[in-house]
Amino acid sequence: MSAIELEDVTKRYGSFNAVDDLSLQVKEGELLCVLGPSGCGKSTTMRMIGGLERPTEGGVHIAGQEVTQQPPYERDCSIVFQDWALFPHKTILENVAFGLKMDGIDKTERKERARETLEMVQLDGFEDQKPKELSGGQQQRVALARSLIIEPHVLLLDEPLSNLDKRLKEEMQIELKEIHKELDQTMVHVTHDQSEAFTLADRIGIMNNGELVQVGAPPDVYNNPENQFVEEFLGDTNFLEGKVVETTSDGVVAETDLGCHVDIPVKNRKAAPSRGESVSISLRPENMRIRQSKIHNIKADGGDSRCAVGGQVDNVIYRGSMTRLYINTGSRKIFIEQQYDPDNEIEEQQDVVIQWDPERLVAFDGEETQFTAFEK
Ligand SMILES: Nc1ncnc2c1ncn2[C@@H]1O[C@H](COP(=O)(O)OP(=O)(O)O)[C@@H](O)[C@H]1O
Ligand SMILES: [Mg+2]
Secondary structure, eight states: OOSEEEEEEEEEETTEEEEEEEEEEEOTTOEEEEEOOTTSSHHHHHHHHHTSSOOSEEEEEETTEEOTTOOGGGSSEEEEOTTOOOOTTSOHHHHHHHHHHHTTOOHHHHHHHHHHHHHHTTOTTOTTSOGGGSOHHHHHHHHHHHHHTTOOSEEEEESTTTTSOHHHHHHHHHHHHHHHHHHTOEEEEEESOHHHHHHHOSEEEEEETTEEEEEEOHHHHHHSOSBHHHHHHTSOOEEEEEEEEEEETTEEEEEETTSSEEEEEOSSGGGOOOTTOEEEEEEOGGGEEEEEOSOOOTTTTTTTSSSEEEEEEEEEEEETTEEEEEEEOSSOEEEEEEEOOGGGOOOTTOEEEEEEOGGGOEEEOTTSBBOSSOOO
16 A cells, blocks of 8 residues: 555646646655756645645545545645744743643643654754744744644655755755655655755655656655656756667668767667768767877867767866766857866866767667667
């Protein structure tokens, strides 16, 4: 049995599909991140799970029970919102104990459990203060404690960390992960920040335009993206535009805007595009290496090996432990990232050869569907 099951759920506002025929199962005890750009339907999906919106079509189940038409208070779940929505005039203890009061739990037990929950989020000692006396990060913890105290079957978190600065955000990500581990709490966490999703998630569900595009463990979605949107959304990359010019025994060869032919291995032969079809190839900056070259002629050095190309370094950008290099291959620019190495400094204007492992590239057909590593 799934903790949450969404079955062909659609939410329409007028003729606009904010969520479009979305099906998803969240496992018991799982931390699932819903990731997607602003406006793609993440909050609407959460609100339908929590009962704040009714789907136009489809069904919502929590812990095996259909709850599609039930109001929020009859559902075994709790939502932490982006703005935390604390009661400004109540103390921290009263804020946290509020849900128990609604459940008719007596005062002594309420206070004791609120104290325990505050300890879990490392806020013991703040019981008598008011929300505005606390920092953003502390208020965020109060909101979390207020949801955790009612021991919901499912905890929904809608961008709860997006108002925090970078360092605090990372601290809270680790803490959320710890709490999840400690409680085995089923959590659905919404974010538009891919690094947050990678830090937290057991599985990531990627949304675009109201649709759930792909669901999988972080390395699966990163290394085997369903389509070009997923590849682009999960991290910076170089997209080469090309056209298939040859079919080989283990894939295809494309002529590309990099100024050279590129080998594209294809695991599932049936998915391979035919000669003349256009393709788009993603070369992630971390999947390329460079070696220094003494030959200035780009075509002569690397141009024919189909997994290397010559170029000249335009810009070197130091980013702490990593260096990003912008390289001009003569027909276009490409960027790569490598560990900073003081013994092997690359300089601007230097001639280099860029190499990559063909097995690490992913490519997309004219419909933007991935065809290199796809298993069907
Ligand atoms: N009550 C509403 N009425 C009309 N349009 C809405 C309403 N709520 C959300 N939308 C629209 O639905 C889309 C998805 O919104 P939302 O789920 O809030 O996106 P996200 O949380 O991913 O940023 C947006 O284009 C938004 O403008
Ligand atoms: Mg939202």
